[in-house]
Amino acid sequence: CLKNPRMYFVYFTAAPLCLLVFSETCRYPLGMTGGQIQDEDISASSQWSESTAARFGRLDFDTGDGDGAWCPDIMSEPGGFKEYLQVDLRSLHFITLVGTQGRHADGMGNEFAQRYRIKYSRDGGSWMGWHDRMGNQVVEGNKNTYDVVLKDLEPPIVARFVRFMPVTDPSSIVCMRVELYGCEWLDGLVSYSIPDGHQMIYRGLDVFFNDSVYDGATAQRLTKGLGQLTDGAWGLDDFLHSHVPGAWPGYDYVGWSNKTFPKGYVEVVFDFDHIRNFTSMKVHCSNMFSRGVRLFRQATCFFRSESEWEPDPMTFRPSAEPLSQSGRFVTVPLGDRTASSIKCRFHFGDQWLLFSEVAFQSGKTIRALPFTTREDPTHKVDDSNTKILIGCLVAIIAILLTVIVIILWRQVWQKMLEKASRRWLDDELTARLAAQTQAFSFLRSSQSSEDGSGSGSISTYERIYPACADYQEPSRLIRKLPEFAECSGTSSRAGVGSDGAPHYAEADIISLQESSDSGSITAVNMNLFAGSDLTLREFPKEKLTFKEKLGEGQFGEVHLCEAEDMQDFLGEDTSTEGSSESPLLVAVKMLREDANKNARNDFLKEIRIMSRLRDPNIVRLLAVCVDTDPLCMITEYMENGDLNQFLCSLRLKTLTGGEADQQEGSDEVRYSVKLLGMAVQVVSGMKYLSSLNFVHRDLATRNCLVGKNDTIKIADFGMSRNLYRGDYFRIQGRAVLPIRWMSWESILLGKFTMASDVWAFGVTLWEILTLCKEQPYSQLSDEQVIENTGEFFRNQGKQVYLPKPQCCPDRIYVNLMLSCWRRNAKERPSFQEIHAQLTETR
Structure with missing residues (x-):
């Protein structure tokens, strides 16, 4: 864990235990949406009307009254920054993420903040303006009234009070709804005071060790603020490099030269929110002694509880210096001393002293009341009231237990009835899958020769579940979609956390919808793998170094890691990215230890399936770690990220002249050929999956990864990333669906088949040829997209198709894209046919 730079310390006060927490997991909603933040803790500089007061400025929250957002009384003026929405969190919090939204007003609102600034305070008196690591103060906000922008x-930042200040140009009316994400700041540190950092000249290179994110006073000595020593990120072993792209050398460290300190030490003062009992202090230091940087040779700490510093300090000298030049944490014992401020003097061990992070282990000090043997005559216990209170509590508990038993009993009976009513469907489904296995080799020819009325007709795309009694037309589906999904047995593995936090459910690369609960049956022939059970070897977890979190879901997380000796572990005949002399970058999908039994079984099933996939255009499972919790699967990591972001960067190069200009005819042809080459790789991977009767269910550019030489492989990490939250439509908090990529029968009937994957490929091809410049059907809202699928169902010629991309040849759009979006699933081309057509076109 100490090798991971994106972590910070949280100390529990009940026991002398230091707990390391990933900073990415400190992203919980703090209560604007959920209502934990009370109305009286939300205030504003002004309000447009009573219906747009501050209390209505809650993200994604509708109380039924008001106009659905906070709106200031007057127009926001450029450079004025007078209007603000303020949130009081009641205590200090570590805030890592903010979310904003425009005005709702039952769909009639059209006001939102395109840009805004953030100010914050820890005491309510001194306010600081937030800026990013490059000094930018303005945050890009919303582009419409309904989408949430995180x-x-x-x-x-560490703050109790936070203000959102809309910025507009030109003057206009703005409205906002907001949410804060983070966790409680248990460290207790409210400010530290240090000398300003120095500049090093190393081989002609300027290296700056100033505290660039400090939020206090910065005149010579930095006072009354927090900065890089408490930002949750510590420096790399080589201080010339940084975690932040484009940062200057030395950015991660605050450091000083001993030439300006005649006494031989640097003095740092730490102030806390209240008196605490301190056990130890951890300081992350650089130790590159080859460049004149070493750990401190002695630390002397003074303590202050009231107004004067106590005369007897604690002195600590680190043990024998290790030979390694890597950065490290040094633990300084503080002897359970009680104080509200600590002053430490760190003595130089060489020419330079560099710190990147400081954290404290402490417990709250509870002052004892004066002891007396005399009873307080005013303190009387009312025995009768106490008995009544206890009786009421017992009655409430008994009622709750009765309700729980009734609910569980009804669920048991409901499952039994469902099982009995669907027994004939299970028999029919078993017969169909068996027949499909025997007829797989001649399925296409039999479909073309049969008219569908005979008993010998076999169709992968037949409706498995009949429509129920309260089936409704798609035009009325928007209000009834959750009920309709229950009726047709449709469910989605993708979910949203119950607390509404921005951690999203993960989607597997291959979906095995075998259970009767799923409602959408994927044609999976497990006999295809009979006799070829491939067992993956166990990879030592200690050889994995966690670098960055890529995403998280309801039961697991995906991390970017370095795997030592992975090439030797896999064998010389295995082709993977990277060299055998350096650690290999891999993606590690980790199941949380608190995951339930079903999640563990699904995780092991996914490992069993992925271990059998071998294709150049499918992300490969390299190894597993299943001997001990947490369970992990290790897959390839593609260095150029996902295809969506890769195409966006390609579009930016095009606009600046870095690539071919699409406005010229010959260059346009060459450019479209390059993009079609990417599409050929995607369809090649899907052709392989379809040959095994696997259905992906979430094919899109966000789920395709790009490696060296523009190699593209199909994966499944898009849904677990916060970046693509807007690509998924939430159904009343129960499920999220990529509706803009889904076929009409997947949305309305819950049918996921090879044909629905072909539909999604048509949308993915459209993304590729437009360089992902906009979301599919960007002119339509989510509800309108669902209405459009109803037009496909009615087939009256009113359905809306995606337009032809600018650089797309006519034959590709007409003969391929539109054929992927045919209403009749049987008339859509197979991936084998698409691959042949694209290869011939190139």
Whole structure:
């Protein structure tokens, strides 16, 4: 864990235990949406009307009254920054993420903040303006009234009061709904005071060790603020490099030269929120002694509880210096001393002293009341009231237990009835899968020769579940979609956390919808793998170094890691990215230890399935770690990220002249050929999956990864990333669906088949040829997209198709894209046919 730079310390006061927590997991909603933050803790500089008061400025929250957002009384003026929405969190919090939204007003609102600034305070008196690590103060906000826009605060802030200040140009009316994400700041540190950092000249290179994110006074000595020593990120072993792209050398460290300190030490003062009992202090230091940087040779700490510093300090000298030049944490014992401020003097061990992070282990000090043997005559216990209270509590508990038993009993009976009513469907489904296994080789020819009325007709795309009694037309589906999904047996593995936090459910690369609960049956022939059970070897977890979190879901997380000796572990005949002399970058999908039994079984099933997939255009499972918890699967990591972001960067190069200009005819042809080459790789991977009767269910550019030489492989990490939250439509908090990529029968009937994957490929091809410049059907809202699927169902010629991309040849759009979106699933081309057509076109 100490090798991971994106972590910070949280100390529990009940026991002398230091707990390391990933900073990415400190992203819980703090109560604007959920209502934990009370109305009286939300205030504003002004309000447009009573219906747009501050209390209505809650993200994604509708109380039924008001106009659905906070709106200031007057127009926001450029450079004025007078209007603000303020949230009081009641205590200090570590805030890592903010979310904003425009005005709702039952769909009639059209006001939102395109840009805004953030101010914060820890005491309500001194206010600081937030800026990112590059000094930018303005945050890009919303582009419409309904989408939620989440912005990471880099660096994060420690605050109790937070103000959102809309910025507009030109003057206009703005409205906002907001949410804060983070966790409680248990460290207790409210400010530290240090000398300003120095500049090093190393081989002609300027290296700056100033505290660039400090939020206090910065005149010579930095006072009354927090900065890089408490931002949750510590420096790399080589201080010339940084975690932040484009940062200057030395950015991660605050450091000083001994030439300006005649006494031979640097003095740092730490102030806390209240008196605490301190056990130890951890200081992350650089130790590159080859460049004149070493750990401190002695630390002397003074303590202050009231107004004067106590005369007897604690002195600590680190043990024998290790030979390694890597950065490290040094633990300084503080002897359970009680104080509200600590002053430490760190003595130089060489020419330079560099710190990147400081954290404290402490417990709250509870002052004892004066002891007396005399009873307080005013303190009387009312025995009768106490008995009544206890009786009421017992009655409430008994009622709750009765209700729970009734609910559980009804669920048991409901499952039994469902099982009995669907027994004939299970028999029919078993017969169909068996027949499909025998007829797989001649399925296409039999479909073309049969008219569908005979008993010998076999169709992968037949409706498995009949429509129920309260089936409704798609035009009425928007209000009834959750009920309709229950009726047709449709469910989605993708979910949203119950607390509404921005951690999203993960989607597997291959979906095995075998259980009767899923409602959408994927044609999976497990006999295809009979006799070829491939067992993956166990990879030592200690050889994995966690670098960055890529995403998280309801039961697991995906991390970017370095795997030592992975090439030797896999064998010389295995082709993977990277060299055998350096650690290999891999993606590690980790199941949380608190996951339930079903999640563990699904995780092991996914490992069993992925271990059998071998294709150049499918992300490969390299190894597993299943001997001990947490369970892990190790897959390839593609260095150029996902295809969506890769195409966006390609589009930016095009606009600046870095690539071919699409406005010229010959260059346009060459450019479209390059993009079609990417599409060929995607369809090649899907052709392989379809040959095994696997259905992906979430094919899109966000789920395709790009490696060296523009190699593209199909994966499944898009849904677990916060970046693509807007691509998924939430159904009343129960499930999220990529509706803009889904076929009409998947949305309305819950049918996921090879044909629905072909539909999604048509949308993915459209993304590729437009360089992902906009979301599919960007002119339509989510509800309108669902209405459009109803037009496909009615087939009256009113359905809306995606337009032809600018650089797309006519034959590709007409003969391929539109054929992927045919209403009749049987008339859509197979992936084998698409691959042949694209290869011929190139």
